Amino acid sequence: MARRMSADGYGKIISIVGKPMGLDVERIKADFPILIEPINGHRLVYLDSAATSQKPRVVINAILDYYRKSNANIHRGLHALAERATESYEKTRRHVAQFVGGVDPHEIIFTRGATESINLVAYTWGETNIGEGDEIVITEMEHHANLVPWVILAQRKKAILKRIPITVCGHIDLSSIEDIITSRTKLVALSHMSNVLGTISPLAEIIAVAKRHGAVVLADGAQAAPHMPVNLTTLGVDFYAFSSHKMLGPTGVGVLWGRRALLEAMPPFNFGCEMNREVRYDRITWNDLPHKFEAGTPNIADVVAFDAALTYLEDLGMENVRAHEMELTKYAIEQLSAIPGIEIQGPQEPEQRGGAISFTDPNIHPHDISTFLDSKGIAIRAGHHCAQPLVRTLGKVATARASLYIYNDQGDIDALCDALIEMRKYFGV
Ligand SMILES: Cc1ncc(COP(=O)(O)O)c(C=O)c1O
Numbered sequence: 001m002a003r004r005m006s007a008d009g010y011g012k013i014i015s016i017v018g019k020p021m022g023l024d025v026e027r028i029k030a031d032f033p034i035l036i037e038p039i040n041g042h043r044l045v046y047l048d049s050a051a052t053s054q055k056p057r058v059v060i061n062a063i064l065d066y067y068r069k070s071n072a073n074i075h076r077g078l079h080a081l082a083e084r085a086t087e088s089y090e091k092t093r094r095h096v097a098q099f100v101g102g103v104d105p106h107e108i109i110f111t112r113g114a115t116e117s118i119n120l121v122a123y124t125w126g127e128t129n130i131g132e133g134d135e136i137v138i139t140e141m142e143h144h145a146n147l148v149p150w151v152i153l154a155q156r157k158k159a160i161l162k163r164i165p166i167t168v169c170g171h172i173d174l175s176s177i178e179d180i181i182t183s184r185t186k187l188v189a190l191s192h193m194s195n196v197l198g199t200i201s202p203l204a205e206i207i208a209v210a211k212r213h214g215a216v217v218l219a220d221g222a223q224a225a226p227h228m229p230v231n232l233t234t235l236g237v238d239f240y241a242f243s244s245h246k247m248l249g250p251t252g253v254g255v256l257w258g259r260r261a262l263l264e265a266m267p268p269f270n271f272g273c274e275m276n277r278e279v280r281y282d283r284i285t286w287n288d289l290p291h292k293f294e295a296g297t298p299n300i301a302d303v304v305a306f307d308a309a310l311t312y313l314e315d316l317g318m319e320n321v322r323a324h325e326m327e328l329t330k331y332a333i334e335q336l337s338a339i340p341g342i343e344i345q346g347p348q349e350p351e352q353r354g355g356a357i358s359f360t361d362p363n364i365h366p367h368d369i370s371t372f373l374d375s376k377g378i379a380i381r382a383g384h385h386c387a388q389p390l391v392r393t394l395g396k397v398a399t400a401r402a403s404l405y406i407y408n409d410q411g412d413i414d415a416l417c418d419a420l421i422e423m424r425k426y427f428g429v
């Protein structure tokens with residue numbers, strides 16, 4: 001048995017190699033200063049991590065430390081501070097590469113978030129590789145970040161946008177996949193885990209069909225990367241996008257991973273300093289990867305602090321994070337289902353989904369649900385979750401969504417369910 005414990009006590013999982021273990025949530029909660037912040041006179045029950053996660057003390061301190069001890073611009077200065085800042089920034093890049101399965105750090109591009117990562121692919125790879133009559137395939141459960149760029153690209157290029165449907169249970173419907181992905185398909189862009197339904201996409205099956213037709217596959221990992229182990233050396237996708245802020249890191253930092261050959265063939269996204277090698281009035285040559293895609297001064301402090309978030313998650317162990325959330329999701333679905341009127345959207349089986357749990361009450365609007373819960377200190381999200389077409393497909397105008405993470409426990413679910421029961425009495429339903 002190996003115990004990994006850091007100096008500031010944030011590695012708090014006892015792990016036996018190969019066997020997921022439960023998380024010590026009480027100790028994890030103590031690492032998140034915001035969780036003692038009273039909200040409307042109550043203890044904060046934070047169930048909105050699919051929107052953004054809270055930050056542990058080590059991440060907050062890393063931002064302060066950077067500005068106190070290392071602040072300088074990167075990749076240009078020759079003085080000691082500039083070298084220190086550059087090294088810290090590049091250390092995070094190497095760490096990200098390791099975190100997602102040991103890919104080549106040159107294939108890790110820092111962006112502002114998953115949204116920008118996907119736009120980068122749409123504007124560079126898409127601009128070069130999509131033409132009139134080509135097909136782009138998405139699914140019916142996409143977040144706008146992995147939908148709008150493809151709608152716009154298809155319109156711009158007179159390409160055809162096709163959708164893989166979902167079943168009534170919220171799984172991806174593979175029954176007509178052979179008709180949807182064809183020899184005209186150039187790109188399949190799909191969410192790895194849905195932010196509304198929690199559904200985990202059957203990537204292997206879809207990738208197999210896409211590859212048979214020579215299509216490129218982009219997975220939106222914004223909800224998967226924070227919650228389950230992701231190994232990009234075996235997953236089979238060509239591009240993968242995710243955001244730091246949903247996985248304990250700061251806002252304003254995203255990651256795009258792409259296969260080197262694809263990235264090298266793509267034109268730059270933004271133009272300016274550091275993305276070029278030689279600049280003349282009539283001729284410019286591009287810098288090597290990853291710098292070709294990182295024009296200007298990036299979000300240095302937050303990239304540097306993202307390193308601490310990755311270390312925190314690694315110390316817990318992503319297998320353990322996934323096991324904890326599966327167990328808690330099972331409990332939450334059981335408890336919510338027991339409340340009369342509450343209808344849960346998406347798969348019921350915890351192995352096939354993550355901990356973003358959308359639910360509705362036929363008599364109470366999700367905004368009222370959220371407002372009532374907020375009065376009890378419980379933070380959930382209500383609305384269309386930036387997935388309007390999906391919510392329409394579900395036959396809803398909006399849903400309420402409780403989303404779980406490492407600092408949630410059964411007590412949080414109990415608080416949610418007690419408040420929902422009280423709410424139904426309050427509204428007289
Ligand atoms: C599935 C999914 N994709 C993409 C995004 C966009 O992430 P960001 O806003 O960090 O760019 C989100 C954010 O909620 C998401 O849930």
